Amino acid sequence: MPHRPDVPCARCGTLLWRGRGTLPQGQAVCHPCRRKESQPYGRRVAYETRSCAVCEATFEVRASSEQRACSVSCARRLRMSPGACDDCGKSTTRRRTSVGRLCESCATARARARWIAKNHRRRTVGRLSDVTPAYERGLRARARKCPLCSVRLTSKADRPNSKHLDHILPIAAGGTHSIGNVRIICRTCNLSRPYDGSDLDGYQLTLWAQDSAFIPMPVRPVVPRCACGTELRKGRCWTCEPSRHHIRLEAGRRAAELRAARMKWQDIADELGLGNPGAAYAAARMYGDPDVMARWPQRYEHGAVEQAVHYGGGHGKQASDRSGRPARGRGHHPAPA
Template sequence: MARRPDLPCSRCGMLMWRSGTSLSEGKAVCRPCRRERPEPYSRPELYGPRPCAHCGQEFTDPHRRVCSRECGRARKAFNVRRLNDAPTQPVPCDDCGTLTMRGRNQEGRFCDGCARARRRAKDRRAAAVRRGAVVVGPRPKLDDIARRDGWRCHLCLRSVDPGLHFQHRDAATLDHLVPVSVGGTDEPSNLALAHRGCNSSRGVGGHVQLALIG
């Protein structure tokens, strides 16, 4: 290394300390100039003006795909709508029927109130498990419980169609007779078949008395 700065900046002319990895004279750039305009120096032709990924306006920042924060937010919102395949018209909430915007994610199928209620129920379940409501053995399969209950909802006593899509309001679900949030387990004796809509409407509202068959 030189004993004194002797390498001029190719932009401002300020002398810099030379090292074994320094660029040659005429290419080296000081740190203040790099901070002011942080562009590559070896192949600048690859980082010239290019179109914004959202609006198409040309810009020169080599580290961004969009020209501004506004375009960045707009592009993010567009990608979210595209990935979720969200409709332009509101549709009924799966739980209460209130019109809401719907996406592919689970909470997108519910209105704000029902989504909050489901999150709270999920948090209560997780907290109960942390307090010691441990699952005893593997959770029984839905088909096993459904055959035991004769493919009949224990809440409305109507039959359950096994061919429905799992997101349908009348699709088959497993309902905890004693909610996990108050100490219930995943044992077969604490599980019963229920329509998804019936199960959602009951939520964690108390224990259920049921005479199981078999």
């Protein structure tokens, strides 16, 4: 189809660019005339003519716009022009267009304040932290499934199910980098969690400074012995062998305070203690819940809170408590009744 010749506007007579339009020649209207016709009907906002603040050229812009320059180059020159400082009001010139208009002293003061606040947050998190590298390695070695989506975790990096260290109550929401506030979840759940902890609507977790939660802690190795005093095997910490655990639970305010409105003790144990029966029993004993205490064997009754508790045994062997009697439960991993 051949190109049409230039046609005049039906309102002002301006020659329009020749193209492949389908309107008849008498109905061709330029864009300025079309805007002027649509303004009385409210279909377009009003336009006005302004003068550029840099080159003093005239340009048409919407009346509600704050544009002061006619082009991008003029707008950049306008932003770099001298003006008043945003903080002290002193006349200054911008060095970069991506930041506010600040004089040298005010810019230095703002940068110093940002670094002071950042260093304070970093020192505070480090001072309240009791998560050692050995504990983190043991936590990663024990993690098998994500507690949020139940997907099987892997130690390989950059995978959707990779192991990520997550803070139950995020640092930005007031949480601490402590044992009672860390867990291992998958990479997908960790990246999808909100940074303010707004997804924790089912329970409220209050952490005391430098306090320990009801989950295993790496302590010095304890050699398991039989009721007759015979040494069973070489002592190991649970960080080396997930099948044997040596836990240390502390009483009083040294333990974390957990209030769960719509959660059962089993859910709490799965959330913080990773299914540790000794931790659940100690928590129930501390808060006086007889129903939960009755669900676990009595082998945790002697010194479960005051000192280390060892549970688990060799393959096919029957575990026993301090008195030498066989522990209740099935096998060497006792289960709830």
